[in-house]
Amino acid sequence: MSSIKKNSAKNIAQNLDTTQKTILGLQHLLAMFGATVLVPILTGLDPSMALLCAGIGTLIFHFITGKKVPVFLGSSFAFIGAIALTLNNHGIAAVKSGVIGAGIIYVLMSFVIKIFGVEKVRSFFPPIVTGPVIMVIGLRLAPVALNMAGYVYDGSASLGYFDSKSAVAAAVVIITMIVVSIFSKGFFKLVPILISVAVGYIVSIPLGLVDFSTVVDARWIGLSEKAVDHITTMPSFSGPGLAAIAPIALVIFIEHFGDITTNGAVVGKDFFKDPGVDKTMLGDGIATILAGFLGGPANTTYSENTGVLAVTKVYDPSVLRFAAVFAIILSFVGKFGALISSIPLPVMGGVSIILFGMIASVGVRTMVDADLDFAHSRNLLISSLILVLGITVDNIYISGTLSLSGLALAAFIGVVLNKALPQEI
Numbered sequence: 001m002s003s004i005k006k007n008s009a010k011n012i013a014q015n016l017d018t019t020q021k022t023i024l025g026l027q028h029l030l031a032m033f034g035a036t037v038l039v040p041i042l043t044g045l046d047p048s049m050a051l052l053c054a055g056i057g058t059l060i061f062h063f064i065t066g067k068k069v070p071v072f073l074g075s076s077f078a079f080i081g082a083i084a085l086t087l088n089n090h091g092i093a094a095v096k097s098g099v100i101g102a103g104i105i106y107v108l109m110s111f112v113i114k115i116f117g118v119e120k121v122r123s124f125f126p127p128i129v130t131g132p133v134i135m136v137i138g139l140r141l142a143p144v145a146l147n148m149a150g151y152v153y154d155g156s157a158s159l160g161y162f163d164s165k166s167a168v169a170a171a172v173v174i175i176t177m178i179v180v181s182i183f184s185k186g187f188f189k190l191v192p193i194l195i196s197v198a199v200g201y202i203v204s205i206p207l208g209l210v211d212f213s214t215v216v217d218a219r220w221i222g223l224s225e226k227a228v229d230h231i232t233t234m235p236s237f238s239g240p241g242l243a244a245i246a247p248i249a250l251v252i253f254i255e256h257f258g259d260i261t262t263n264g265a266v267v268g269k270d271f272f273k274d275p276g277v278d279k280t281m282l283g284d285g286i287a288t289i290l291a292g293f294l295g296g297p298a299n300t301t302y303s304e305n306t307g308v309l310a311v312t313k314v315y316d317p318s319v320l321r322f323a324a325v326f327a328i329i330l331s332f333v334g335k336f337g338a339l340i341s342s343i344p345l346p347v348m349g350g351v352s353i354i355l356f357g358m359i360a361s362v363g364v365r366t367m368v369d370a371d372l373d374f375a376h377s378r379n380l381l382i383s384s385l386i387l388v389l390g391i392t393v394d395n396i397y398i399s400g401t402l403s404l405s406g407l408a409l410a411a412f413i414g415v416v417l418n419k420a421l422p423q424e425i
Contacts, residue, residue: 016316020187024314025322027194029330031304031355032074032323033340034348039075039297043084045095046227046295047341048331050075053296055327057287062321064283065275070309070317071263072324073287076300078255082245083297089240092295096235098245100292105249106256106285113278121257122272127370129414130261131363132383136390136407137258137303138360145356148349165207166346173200173350181311190312193351200347209344218338223331230295249298254411256281259301265362266306267315307355310362378421386414 016024036054037047057073065071079102087095113121150166153159176196180188188195204210223231235241260280264271271280280301287299305323309315330336372379390410 016314016319020190021316021319021322023191023194024312024319025326027191027312028072028305028308028320028323029326030197030340030343031193031308031351032072032302032327034343034345035077035302035304036074036327037341039077039080042080043297044087045083045092045297046224046230048223048334049227049230049294049296051327052223052227052331053287053291053294053299055324055331057291057299058324058327059321060287060290061280061283062317062324064286065279067317067321068275069260069263069271069280070267070305070315070320071260071280071301072305072320073284073299074302074304075297078300079245079248079298082248086241086244090236092230092233093236094241095245096230096233096241096292096295097237098241098243098292099296099298100235100237100289101242101246102249102298103285103288103290103292105246106253106281106288109249109253110278110281110285113281114276118272118276118278121277124415124419125257125261125272126418127366128372128379128382129386129411129418130258130265131367131370131372132386133258133390133407133411133414134262134265134363134366135360136363136387136410137255137262138356138358138363139387139391140407141303141352141356141359145349145352148345148352150346150349163346165209166344166349169200169204169207169209169344169346170350170353172203173197173347174353176200177311177351177354190314192311193308193355197343197347197351200350201343204344204347209346210342212342215335215338215342218334220335221332222334224334227295233295235292245298253281254408254415256284256301258407258411259303259306261366262303262359262362263301263306263309265366266310303359304352304355307358310358311354378423381421382414382417385417386410389413 032054036050039045040047040050054072054074058071061071061073062069079099082098083095086098149170150163152161152163154161173196176199177192180192180195184192201210257277260271260277271277284299284301291297291299305320330340374380374383387410390407393406393409396409
């Protein structure tokens with residue numbers, strides 16, 4: 001019976017028409033929207049430029065990778081501190097040079113990977129490393145999802161609680177997604193996120209969680225004045241932006257490996273081999289260089305969209321390209337962008353709780369599929385250190401604005417221990 005259901009879902013995914021792909025693309029857009037526009041909001045860049053760069057960058061990525069990898073590129077959180085500081089102190093010209101420099105580093109690393117070969121690279125990332133790293137990617141995001149859903153922790157009283165209205169909206173979203181995912185049939189089974197967001201949005205209106213003022217005030221067509229200014233300003237390659245922003249690419253490329261591994265684990269394909277992680281890194285780099293010239297933040301592969309793939313089981317890369325086109329259009333349509341922005345945070349929090357949990361579960365599946373023996377102390381030590389360091393360490397500041405994320409640190413420790421510790425004793 002289970003094989004029949006699995007084959008049925010596969011047949012549905014293979015026979016999608018353009019309208020259905022358009023709807024699924026909109027669902028992916030909703031998943032990435034909040035995080036992508038949050039980065040420019042926190043750094044002082046323009047949100048419409050972030051959407052434009054995300055859309056164009058995703059199309060570039062798909063072109064370079066032969067349209068084989070169902071990935072969406074969005075604004076990278078790793079650069080928030082450096083971009084904000086550089087923008088405040090030195091202006092958009094310095095930021096643009098730094099983001100372009102980060103993209104160039106990505107491109108150079110892609111050539112290094114190409115020279116040494118994918119098998120050599122893969123030997124550093126076996127399931128005992130990638131499984132826990134994938135789990136860390138999901139679990140590190142779990143507190144963000146809970147906060148979005150209305151969870152508040154009072155440090156002075158050592159007490160946590162949920163905002164009642166936010167909890168109601170998030171719970172409605174979660175329940176709707178569970179019901180649609182488990183009990184619906186046909187095409188509805190493929191769009192649980194879109195349906196749950198719509199239901200959550202409607203429920204949030206009488207709760208007073210929806211602010212329509214931004215929709216009323218937004219222009220219909222055209223980029224903002226800030227976006228135009230960012231586009232027309234030339235990058236200053238002699239400025240401090242290069243030193244502050246570009247080196248961050250050297251310490252987060254491991255996260256790219258983790259994201260591509262996670263995406264491949266969800267889809268059931270080896271993207272390290274085909275099209276090759278050198279090409280995925282190159283796609284990320286070229287997209288980031290373009291973002292730098294336009295005045296947007298650095299791009300990265302998005303875990304939110306990988307979570308959507310895990311929920312829907314629709315892995316057609318063309319669906320992500322529909323989402324990219326939507327993002328480009330959205331960057332020029334102020335009213336629509338404002339409407340999407342008016343989706344309450346608790347609604348997206350409910351969605352994120354499931355999506356980020358899905359990613360962590362994929363990490364567990366990676367280790368189960370590899371039949372790892374955890375009676376072996378070697379495996380216990382590697383996985384334990386990756387999980388603890390990856391989940392608990394936030395950012396370790398190296399110098400100035402250069403920092404090392406807990407995920408990058410955990411992945412590095414895992415890679416080193418996997419090579420250093422003997423396979424058998």
